[in-house]
Amino acid sequence: MLEANGVTIKFGGLVAVNHVNLKIRDKQITGLIGPNGAGKTTFFNCISGVYTPSEGTVIFDGRHIEGLRPYQICQAGISRTYQVINLFWKMTALENVLVGMHPRMKGGFLTDMFKTPAVRREEKEAKEKAYEWLKFVGLEKYANDPASSLPYGGQRLLEIVRGLASNCKILLLDEPAAGMNSGEKEEFDRLLQKILDMGVTILMIEHDMKLVMHICQYIYVLEYGKLLAEGVPEEVQNNPEVIRAYLGGED
Amino acid sequence: MDKTKKMNPLMLAVIAACIGLPFVFMGAPFILLILCYIEIYIIAVSGLDIVFGYCGQISLGHAAFYAIGAYGSVLLHKYYNVPVFFSMLIGAAIGAVIGAIVAYTCSNLVFHFLSLATQAVGEIVYILISHSPGNITGNFVGMYTDSVSIFGFKLDNQFKFYWFGLVCVLIFLALKQALINSRTGRAFMAIRENVKAADGMGIDVRMYKVKAFAMSAFYTAFAGALVTHMTKYASPDSFLYKQSVMFLTMLLFGGTGSLWGPIVGSISVLVINESLRDLQNLQMLVFGVLMLIVIIAIPGGIYGTAKEYYDNLKAKKSAGKTDAGTAVSEKKGV
Ligand SMILES: Nc1ncnc2c1ncn2[C@@H]1O[C@H](COP(=O)(O)OP(=O)(O)OP(=O)(O)O)[C@@H](O)[C@H]1O
Ligand SMILES: [Mg+2]
Numbered sequence: 001m002l003e004a005n006g007v008t009i010k011f012g013g014l015v016a017v018n019h020v021n022l023k024i025r026d027k028q029i030t031g032l033i034g035p036n037g038a039g040k041t042t043f044f045n046c047i048s049g050v051y052t053p054s055e056g057t058v059i060f061d062g063r064h065i066e067g068l069r070p071y072q073i074c075q076a077g078i079s080r081t082y083q084v085i086n087l088f089w090k091m092t093a094l095e096n097v098l099v100g101m102h103p104r105m106k107g108g109f110l111t112d113m114f115k116t117p118a119v120r121r122e123e124k125e126a127k128e129k130a131y132e133w134l135k136f137v138g139l140e141k142y143a144n145d146p147a148s149s150l151p152y153g154g155q156r157l158l159e160i161v162r163g164l165a166s167n168c169k170i171l172l173l174d175e176p177a178a179g180m181n182s183g184e185k186e187e188f189d190r191l192l193q194k195i196l197d198m199g200v201t202i203l204m205i206e207h208d209m210k211l212v213m214h215i216c217q218y219i220y221v222l223e224y225g226k227l228l229a230e231g232v233p234e235e236v237q238n239n240p241e242v243i244r245a246y247l248g249g250e251d
Numbered sequence: 252m253d254k255t256k257k258m259n260p261l262m263l264a265v266i267a268a269c270i271g272l273p274f275v276f277m278g279a280p281f282i283l284l285i286l287c288y289i290e291i292y293i294i295a296v297s298g299l300d301i302v303f304g305y306c307g308q309i310s311l312g313h314a315a316f317y318a319i320g321a322y323g324s325v326l327l328h329k330y331y332n333v334p335v336f337f338s339m340l341i342g343a344a345i346g347a348v349i350g351a352i353v354a355y356t357c358s359n360l361v362f363h364f365l366s367l368a369t370q371a372v373g374e375i376v377y378i379l380i381s382h383s384p385g386n387i388t389g390n391f392v393g394m395y396t397d398s399v400s401i402f403g404f405k406l407d408n409q410f411k412f413y414w415f416g417l418v419c420v421l422i423f424l425a426l427k428q429a430l431i432n433s434r435t436g437r438a439f440m441a442i443r444e445n446v447k448a449a450d451g452m453g454i455d456v457r458m459y460k461v462k463a464f465a466m467s468a469f470y471t472a473f474a475g476a477l478v479t480h481m482t483k484y485a486s487p488d489s490f491l492y493k494q495s496v497m498f499l500t501m502l503l504f505g506g507t508g509s510l511w512g513p514i515v516g517s518i519s520v521l522v523i524n525e526s527l528r529d530l531q532n533l534q535m536l537v538f539g540v541l542m543l544i545v546i547i548a549i550p551g552g553i554y555g556t557a558k559e560y561y562d563n564l565k566a567k568k569s570a571g572k573t574d575a576g577t578a579v580s581e582k583k584g585v
Contacts, residue, residue, distance in 0.1 A: 048451060074453035086451070088444035091437070098434075099441045103453030105434045109462050112433035113426050123433065166453060 001026045001201055002047070002078075002170055007056035007066075009042055009225075016042040018225040019056070024170065029192060029202040031216035033209075033236075035245060039225040040205045041083055044172050047203075048080045049073040060170070075103045079163035080172035083205075085155050089148040093139055093158055096147050097130040100165030130165065137161045137191065153184050157191075164195065171195065173204040177211055189215055213237060221245070273413045283409035285525060287481055290416035291474045292517035294423050296501045298470025303499070304507030305431060306463035307443025308354075309366045312373030313471050313498045318490035319346040320472025321479040322380050322388055325396045330387070335399050339476035346472025347465040354464030358457040373495050381487040393486025396479060412481050419477065423470060428510055430466070439463050440508075471498070493535055497524075500538040503545045506552025515554045 002024040009017040017039045024030045032040050045051045047058055049070035058066040065073055074080075079100075088096050105126060107119045134140045137157040142150050147158060156176055163171055177185050185208065192215055195202065206212050212219065213233045221229040221242050229239045236242055276282040295317060302308050323342030327333040333341065357368045380388050388394065399406045399415060406412045430436050438459045441449040450456050479485045497520070505516020520541060527537055549556040 050447075050451075069455075070450040071453050071455050074451060080451060082448070082451075086445055086448040088441050088448065090444055091440055095437060095440070099437050099449070099452055099454070102434060102438060102441075107434040109430075109435050109466075112435040113430045113466075115429050115433075119433065126434075162452065 001061065002203070003059045004043075004047065005057045005059070007043065007046060007053045007058065009039070009046055009051055010054045016225050017046065017053075017222075020222070020225075020227050022220050022227070022230075024201060024203050025218060027196065027199055027201055028217045029196055029204060029215055031212045031219040032203060032205045032222065033207070033212060033219060034222035034228070038222040040222055041174055042225075043222070044080065044174055044203075044205065047073075048078060048172060074166060074168070077167075077169040078172065079166045079168035079170070081156075081159040081163055081174055081176060083174040083178070085159055087147040087155060087159060087162070090146055092144050093134060093147055093150065094127070094130050094143040096158055096162050097133050097165045098126055100133075100162035101126055101130065103166050133161045133165050134158075136164075136194075152179050153181075156180070160191075160195075164200065168200065170201045170203065173202060173206075175205055175207060177206055177208050185211055269417060273410055277410060280409055283413060285521065287409050287412050287416055288478070289518055289521055290413070290420050291477045291481070292498075292501060292521060293420050293514050294477070295471045295474035296498055296505070296513035296517050297423060297427055298467045298474070299498050299502050300467075300507060300509075300513050301427060301430075301439070301470065302463045302467035303502060304509070304512065305436065305443060306439040306460060308460060308463065309362055310369040310464075310467070311366045311492075311495050311499065312353075312369035312371070312376075313467075314490045314492065314494035315369075315373040315376035316346040316350060316468040316471040317475035317478075317494060317498075318376050318380055318487075319349055319468075320475030321485050321490070323472070324476040325394060325479055325485050326387065328396060329394070335397050335480055336401055339399070339473060339480065342476045343469045343473035346475075347469035350468025350472075351461045351465040353468075354461045355457070358460050370492070370495070373492055377487060377490055377492075380490065389486075391487060393484060393488075395484050398483055399477075399480045409481070416477065416481075419473070423473070424510060427470075435459070435462065443508075493538070496535065496538050500541050502552075504541055504552055506555030506558075509554055509558075512552055512554040516552065519553060 004020060004022045007017055007020045008015065020043060032043070034040055042051065046053050046066070049065070049068050049072065052067045056066070057064055060076060060078060063076070065076060068076070088099060091099070105122060107122060111119045131140060131143060134143055137160065139150070139154055139157055139161070142154060147155065150158060156179070160171070160173065160176060177188055180188060189211060192202065204212075204216065216233060219231065219233055219236045220227060221236060221239075223245045228245055229236055229242050231239070272286060273283060276286070295313070298316075299310060299313050302310055320339070320342040323345045324335070324338040327338040327341055328335055353369070353372055357365055360368055381390055383390060399412070401415065406415050431439075438449070438454045441452065441454055442456055442459055446456060478489070501516035501520040502513060503516070504520050505514065506512030523541070524534070524537065530537060545552055551559055
């Protein structure tokens with residue numbers, strides 16, 4: 001479904017991502033792990049259009065997407081969340097989800113301004129759907145509260161559901177469980193399963209090994225920008241290189 | 252539900268004032284003139300609110316659009332005999348096109364640079380109208396023009412003009428509200444709140460900035476056309492940099508990103524400005540002081556602060572009732 005071939009990203013002299021080949025399988029959850037500074041977020045930024053790779057290609061559904069702008073990539077069907085939460089803070093939770101639905105809504109400038117019947121209908125349906133999405137992650141009671149007033153875990157969930165609301169085919173999650181307590185993490189594990197059941201493919205960066213090993217079907221390990229290992233959880237767990245990287249590193 | 256019930260008496264008072272005031276001051280042309288100016292400023296400042304309040308893009312050059320609407324309409328009427336009402340609409344449309352071009356070229360500029368760029372646009376337009384090719388604008392002397400006429404009915408005094416202005420205000424505000432509560436309006440706000448995330452959510456940031464600027468410019472340009480055909484005279488004096496500052500002061504003073512902010516701001520700043528007429532030379536100082544007051548004492552503007560106060564009161568009440576102390580903020584910590 002998504003294929004990165006020889007992706008390289010350089011910041012001046014620093015090679016943050018170095019010839020990475022990675023394949024995300026349809027309707028599965030793929031993990032991307034590695035020590036701090038390994039280049040995971042940078043790789044995400046490349047897939048989602050924030051950076052253009054210095055070398056290599058990214059192919060999504062048979063189409064080259066490297067070099068497209070982020071909004072184009074989102075419109076193509078790849079949504080994401082951010083390591084540092086990036087919500088629309090002063091907008092309500094419901095509005096945040098409605099913005100997430102932007103690519104699949106049709107209202108244009110003039111039709112919005114003159115509220116044509118089609119726009120009214122779409123708007124009404126969108127609001128109902130957005131409320132459903134909030135319910136999906138259990139945030140419906142915050143529907144009319146500004147995003148900034150949600151508890152931290154709720155903000156993470158809101159960001160995820162905002163991404164999902166675009167009806168994306170692939171969801172990129174950058175450390176979604178960071179800051180969650182163990183109870184929340186278990187709940188989050190179940191949520192990921194529900195998202196998979198909807199037919200959404202996931203690529204997830206996560207430091208919590210328990211979560212990653214439990215839910216991911218396939219795992220890629222990055223270190224210093226290079227692919228260190230890949231495989232199913234058991235393979236990766238027992239890979240001596242990976243053990244060295246993690247024990248030698250800070251984790 | 253609760254809210255609409257509570258707002259009703261206030262709403263009625265506003266409606267009564269809108270209808271009653273012109274009759275009360277029928278014999279006081281100066282007050283009528285002020286009322287008409289308030290209408291015009293409400294439209295102009297609501298326009299600025301779209302681009303600044305909702306889309307988060309600063310403009311210190313809205314006097315340019317005010318001028319384009321005014322001069323566009325006057326020139327079309329004078330040289331091409333376009334009937335005044337249509338000339339106003341075309342003038343406003345020209346303003347919108349220029350606004351779109353400015354936004355398209357400036358779409359990558361961040362706050363400070365955008366304020367400089369828009370200021371430059373203001374200066375360029377000012378120079379064009381005061382040093383026009385072939386003296387078509389009458390340069391510093393200015394030029395006279397006709398009053399608005401609707402189907403042959405001339406709005407040749409302030410009392411008549413007031414009602415026309417009122418209809419315009421209602422239409423412009425209604426359209427603004429419709430747009431704000433839509434996909435487009437949410438895209439504007441998303442850009443204001445977080446450009447990076449807006450881009451990531453599939454919003455073509457550049458196109459939406461262009462739309463916001465174009466609509467904003469249309470409003471302010473139409474207001475410019477209104478003012479010229481009300482006073483039946485256009486001269487560069489009305490389109491100086493300080494006019495842009497006045498718009499911004501009104502918006503900040505009233506409160507950004509709302510229906511009522513521009514209304515409250517236009518009324519209060521205009522009244523303050525008029526009551527300090529003797530200090531005409533110190534106008535910029537007055538605006539500066541007003542802005543300082545807003546920034547230091549009432550960051551949300553008059554309306555924003557009042558609303559926050561009211562909302563807090565309501566929240567406290569309902570929290571006291573249900574004791575739902577769980578739903579409070581933990582704020583983004585990490
Ligand atoms: N915009 C940038 N300019 C220069 N260097 C950058 C930039 N972004 C990231 N880097 C560098 O690239 C390397 C990879 O960073 P990245 O954020 O991708 O790591 P990461 O794997 O996501 O780490 P973490 O687990 O801490 O989030 C780091 O050395 C970082 O300092
Ligand atoms: Mg990272």
